[in-house]
Amino acid sequence: MNWIDFPTYAYIAGILWLSGLILVYISGKKKLLSLIGGLTIILGIIVMSVFITQLWIHLERPPLRTLGETRLWYAVFLPAIGVVFFFRWKYKWFLAYSLLMAYVFLLINLRHPEYYDKTLMPALQSPWFIPHVVVYIFGYAFLGVSTLVAIYGLYLHYFKKMDPKIMLLADNLVYLGFAFLTLGLLFGALWAKQAWGHYWTWDPKETWAFLTWLGYLIYIHLRYQHPKKVQASLWTLSLAFLILLVAWFGVNILPAAQNSVHVYGS
Amino acid sequence: MEEKRIGKFRKEYLSGFLTSFIILAFGIAFEWINKGEGVFLPSWPQNAMIGISFVFILMFLHFFYSDFNVVRWLSRIPASISAIALFTFLTLILGLTQQNNPDAPKLLKFSGLNHIRSSFTFLFSGLYLLTTLGLVILRRFKSLTYRNIGFALNHIGLWLIVLTGSLGSGDLMRLNIYVNENESAIYGYNKNRQALKLPFTIRLLDFNIEDFNPKLAFVDNIDKSIPKEIENNLVMIEEGIELNIAGWDIEVSEFISSAIMDSFGNYIYSEDTIAIPVARIHVINEEAQLEYDEYISCGNMMVNPKILKLDDKYSLAMTLPEPREYSSLIELIDSKGQIDTTKLIVNKPVRIDSWKLYQLSYDERLGKWSQLSVIEAIRDPWLPIIYLGVFMIIAGSIYLFSIGKTPNEEVR
Numbered sequence: 001m002n003w004i005d006f007p008t009y010a011y012i013a014g015i016l017w018l019s020g021l022i023l024v025y026i027s028g029k030k031k032l033l034s035l036i037g038g039l040t041i042i043l044g045i046i047v048m049s050v051f052i053t054q055l056w057i058h059l060e061r062p063p064l065r066t067l068g069e070t071r072l073w074y075a076v077f078l079p080a081i082g083v084v085f086f087f088r089w090k091y092k093w094f095l096a097y098s099l100l101m102a103y104v105f106l107l108i109n110l111r112h113p114e115y116y117d118k119t120l121m122p123a124l125q126s127p128w129f130i131p132h133v134v135v136y137i138f139g140y141a142f143l144g145v146s147t148l149v150a151i152y153g154l155y156l157h158y159f160k161k162m163d164p165k166i167m168l169l170a171d172n173l174v175y176l177g178f179a180f181l182t183l184g185l186l187f188g189a190l191w192a193k194q195a196w197g198h199y200w201t202w203d204p205k206e207t208w209a210f211l212t213w214l215g216y217l218i219y220i221h222l223r224y225q226h227p228k229k230v231q232a233s234l235w236t237l238s239l240a241f242l243i244l245l246v247a248w249f250g251v252n253i254l255p256a257a258q259n260s261v262h263v264y265g266s
Numbered sequence: 267m268e269e270k271r272i273g274k275f276r277k278e279y280l281s282g283f284l285t286s287f288i289i290l291a292f293g294i295a296f297e298w299i300n301k302g303e304g305v306f307l308p309s310w311p312q313n314a315m316i317g318i319s320f321v322f323i324l325m326f327l328h329f330f331y332s333d334f335n336v337v338r339w340l341s342r343i344p345a346s347i348s349a350i351a352l353f354t355f356l357t358l359i360l361g362l363t364q365q366n367n368p369d370a371p372k373l374l375k376f377s378g379l380n381h382i383r384s385s386f387t388f389l390f391s392g393l394y395l396l397t398t399l400g401l402v403i404l405r406r407f408k409s410l411t412y413r414n415i416g417f418a419l420n421h422i423g424l425w426l427i428v429l430t431g432s433l434g435s436g437d438l439m440r441l442n443i444y445v446n447e448n449e450s451a452i453y454g455y456n457k458n459r460q461a462l463k464l465p466f467t468i469r470l471l472d473f474n475i476e477d478f479n480p481k482l483a484f485v486d487n488i489d490k491s492i493p494k495e496i497e498n499n500l501v502m503i504e505e506g507i508e509l510n511i512a513g514w515d516i517e518v519s520e521f522i523s524s525a526i527m528d529s530f531g532n533y534i535y536s537e538d539t540i541a542i543p544v545a546r547i548h549v550i551n552e553e554a555q556l557e558y559d560e561y562i563s564c565g566n567m568m569v570n571p572k573i574l575k576l577d578d579k580y581s582l583a584m585t586l587p588e589p590r591e592y593s594s595l596i597e598l599i600d601s602k603g604q605i606d607t608t609k610l611i612v613n614k615p616v617r618i619d620s621w622k623l624y625q626l627s628y629d630e631r632l633g634k635w636s637q638l639s640v641i642e643a644i645r646d647p648w649l650p651i652i653y654l655g656v657f658m659i660i661a662g663s664i665y666l667f668s669i670g671k672t673p674n675e676e677v678r
C-alpha cells in the first residue's frame with residue numbers, strides 16, 4: 001500500500017464528503033437526514049484515516065515528514081473539526097468551508113504525487129516527532145479556519161451587519177488553535193533539547209513559528225481588552241495568518257534560512 | 267461618554283507605540299556608540315543579582331507606586347500590546363534577513379540590525395516586555411480563582427522563560443569534543459575554537475553507523491541533476507522491488523549493502539574497506555526497445571560509482587546511503603574518578619557530573635569508515651527554571667482549551 005493507491009482513497013472520501021454535505025444542506029428540519037449526512041462525512045474521514053495508517057505501515061515511519069504527507073493529515077483533521085463544530089453548534093457553512101479546504105489539500109496531492117521516501121534522519125527518530133507535528137497540524141487547522149471566519153467577519157462588517165456569533169466562533173477557534181500552537185512550540189523546544197542540545201536556537205523555522213505565535217497573542221489580548229473593536233481584531237487575525245503561511249511554506253526560500261535544521265529537502 | 271473613551275483608547279495606544287519607538291531609537295543609539303559590538307552577557311553571579319534586583323524593582327513599583335499613571339499604564343493591555351508588537355517587529359527582522367553576515371555594510375552592523383539577538387535594541391525590547399508582563403502579573407495576582415490560576419500559569423511561565431532564557435545564556439557552555447577510536451579526550455572546544463579542559467574524560471571504544479539502503483536515482487545526463495518531478499524517482503532500493511520511472515520498467519533483482527567482486531567477477535558480501543553497495547538492475551523500455559541487466563553502485567571514497575546510461579537523456583544511478591543511526595560506545599571517567607561505559611546515540615543524551623553529552627557528528631567524508639566521533643558537552647545550570655516555565659505554560663494551554671473564548675465578554 002503506498003501513494004499509488006492514493007487517488008482511489010481520495011475519490012471515495014471526496015464523494016462521501018460531497019454527498020454528506022448535500023444531505024446536511026437539504027435536511028432542513030429533518031434531524032435524521034442531517035445525522036446521516038454527518039455520519040457520511042465521518043465515513044469519508046475514516047477512509048482517509050485508513051489510507052494514512054496503511055501509508056504509515058508501508059513507510060515504516062510516521063508519514064509526517066514531507067509537505068505532501070502533512071497535507072494528508074489536514075485532509076483528515078479539517079473535516080473532523082468541521083463535523084465536531086457542526087454537531088456541537090450546528091454551523092453548516094463552517095462544515096462546508098472545512099470540507100472545501102480538505103478538498104484543496106487532496107487536490108494538491110493528486111496533482112503532485114510524491115515518491116515514498118523511507119529514510120528518516122537520526123535526529124527525527126524521536127518519541128517527540130509525532131506529538132510535535134500532530135499538535136502543530138491541529139493548531140494550524142484551527143487557525144486556518146479562524147482566518148476564513150475572519151474574512152467572512154470583515155465582509156459582514158463592511159458590507160452587511162456584524163453577527164456577534166461570528167466573533168464567538170473566531171475566539172473559540174483561536175483559543176483552541178493557539179493552545180495547540182503553544183504546545184507545538186514547547187514540544188519542539190523539549191525535543192530540540194534532546195536532539196540538538198539546546199531548546200531554542202533561533203533557527204529560521206523556530207523564529208517564524210514564534211512570530212506566528214506572537215501574532216495570535218496580540219489578537220487574544222486585543223479581543224480581551226476591546227471586545228467591541230471588532231475591526232482591529234479581525235485585521236490582526238487575517239495578518240497573523242499571513243505570518244503562519246510564511247512559517248509553513250516560505251521559510252525555505254528566505255535569505256535567513258541558509259542553515260536551517262528544518263530544511264530537509266536536499 | 268463614548269467620545270471620551272475613544273480619546274483614552276487613542277492616547278493609550280499612542281503612548282504605547284511612542285514608547286516602542288523611543289526604545290528602538292535608544293537601542294540603535296547605544297549600539298552605535300558601542301560600534302556595533304552588541305551586548306555583553308553577564309554570567310554567574312552577576313546575572314542572578316541583576317535578575318533579583320529586577321524583581322525587587324518591579325515589586326517596589328507595584329507596592330509603592332501602583333497608583334502612578336505610568337505604572338498603571340504599564341500593567342495594562344495597551345502597553346502590553348506595544349511591547350509585544352515591538353518584540354514581534356524585531357523578531358520579524360531576525361526572521362527576514364541574514365544575520366551575522368561579516369560582509370554586511372557598516373551602517374547595518376552599527377545599527378545592530380544585523381545581529382538582532384545580541385543587540386541593545388533587543389535587550390531593551392525584552393526589558394520592556396518583562397516590565398509590562400511582570401507588573402501585569404503583580405496587579406492581577408490577588409486571589410486564587412480558577413481564572414487567575416490559568417492567567418498566572420501562562421504569564422508567570424512565560425515571564426520565567428524570557429527572563430531566565432536571556433540572563434542564563436551567559437552561563438550556557440557548549441563544547442565540541444573530537445575523539446578518535448581507542449583514544450581519550452580531556453578538552454572541549456567552544457564556538458571560538460578555544461580549548462577548555464573538561465572535568466571528565468571520554469574514551470571512544472567504538473564508533474558505529476548503520477545506514478538506510480541507498481536510493482535509485484534517475485539522473486539527467488546533461489546537467490547531472492536528479493529531477494524530482496519524475497514520479498518514483500529516489501525510491502529506496504530493496505531486493506525485489508519493481509517500479510516504472512519515466513516509461514522504464516525497472517526491477518531490482520539483487521541488492522548487497524557491502525560487496526566486493528570475487529575472482530569470477532561476481533559480487534559477494536564483504537566488510538572490507540573497498541566494499542561498496544551494489545544493486546543488480548533489470549531495465550526495459552518497450553517503446554524504445556532497449557533492455558539492460560547491469561550492476562550499479564554509488565561507490566565510496568575509494569571506489570568510483572557505477573552508473574548505467576539508459577539513453578541520451580537519462581542515466582540510472584545510486585545515491586550515497588543516508589545514516590539510519592550513528593552511535594559511540596564510550597567510557598566515561600567523571601570528576602570523582604568513577605568509570606562508566608555507555609552508548610551515546612542521537613536523541614539520547616547521557617548525563618555526567620553537571621553536563622550532558624550529545625552525539626553530534628562524525629567524519630562525514632569517511633561516513634561508515636569514520637574513526638572520529640564528535641560529541642557535544644552542554645552545561646546549562648538554569649535549565650530547571652526554564653522547564654518550570656515550560657510546564658506552567660503547558661498547563662496554561664489546558665486552561666485556554668477549557669475557556670475556549672474571550673473571557674471578558676461575559677464579565678462586561
Ligand code: HEM
Nearest residue numbers: 224341342343346349395398399402406413417420424673
Ligand atoms: C503564554 C503567553 C500568554 C498567554 C497564553 C496569554 C493569555 C492571556 C489571556 C487568556 C488573558 C485573558 C485573561 C484571563 O484569562 O482571565 C490575558 C490577559 C492579559 N495578558 Fe496575556 N497571555 C500571554 C502573554 C502575555 C504577555 C507577554 C503580556 C504582556 C507583555 C500579557 C499581558 C496581558 C494583560 C495585560 C492581560 C490583561 C489582564 C487583566 O487586565 O486582568 N500577556 N492573557
